Amino acid sequence: MRLLVVEDDPELGPIIIAGLRAAGFAVDHATALAEADEKVSVNSYDCVIADRGLPDGDALVLIKAWRAAGRTVPVLVLTALGAVGDRVSGFEHGADDYLVKPFAMAELVVRARALGRRDQPPRLPELTVADLTLDVPSHRVRRAGVLLTFTAKEFAVLEVLMARAGQAVTRGELLEHCWDEMADPSSNVVDVVIRQLRRKLGPPDLIESLRGVGYRIRGSA
Known part of the structure; x- marks a missing residue:
């Protein structure tokens, strides 16, 4: 937000x-x-x-x-x-x-x-993609039952991707939702956070890179 x-x-x-x-x-x-x-x-x-x-x-x-x-x-x-x-x-x-x-x-x-969240569509308190589960109220993420640790920024980006599982999310949309006006649109901050997410989530990789567009989290492993 x-x-x-x-x-x-x-x-x-x-x-x-x-x-x-x-x-x-x-x-x-x-x-x-x-x-x-x-x-x-x-x-x-x-x-x-x-x-x-x-x-x-x-x-x-x-x-x-x-x-x-x-x-x-x-x-x-x-x-x-x-x-x-x-x-x-x-x-x-x-x-x-x-x-x-x-x-x-x-x-x-x-x-x-x-x-x-008042003017946003109702959101489930828990998001699930394949074996990945994100608990929104408690800010906890588990993969295959294992609790993972994320920074606030990593959690925010992952929440946006999981809320739109199977859909393309542009870098601009991620910047708009997860960063403030101090973020440089031409910088690679989004790509850096995506790399960190991939490393922490481990294989198999659920996050797809869409050349010239942004990213998408797959609906299945």
Whole structure:
């Protein structure tokens, strides 16, 4: 999943981003409403996490404008404004969730993941291809019953491939879903992760390379 964090606090912003990336999200960052609006207009996000008190105004104004323009990206407001009236105003302006600072990172992760999946087709909690099983909630992967260890990025790429087993997945699609805007489209980061997956998964190889397109995970060994 790809998230946008809109937070201008120079200390809290990096902490939020690091925590979300550690949980396996691809995360972009904006420090003002205008910057956030521009990023949402050119990128596809599964969820936006926005502080209210930003240098160029209240995030609720931007959320309301997005809803009026038909933008449906889920938004979680993360703010110190926690009175009942503040929370009610947040939902009235189009926010999908409202979390008050200080907060627990584990709760933010769970809420962001739930919002990010809201507009997606229902997904099975467990994906299976041949003798390979991926447990989405627990982030565990087993092949022939053996538990394997993957980084958050490797797990994210494997989840996308397994969710579309038998279908071609382009490098661009993998970059869009599993990396943030700092990833260079011309780099070989996707190929590097695929090589790591193949090495850890072992034989027989389930991942096919599609010349000039991307990759596909076979439906059978």
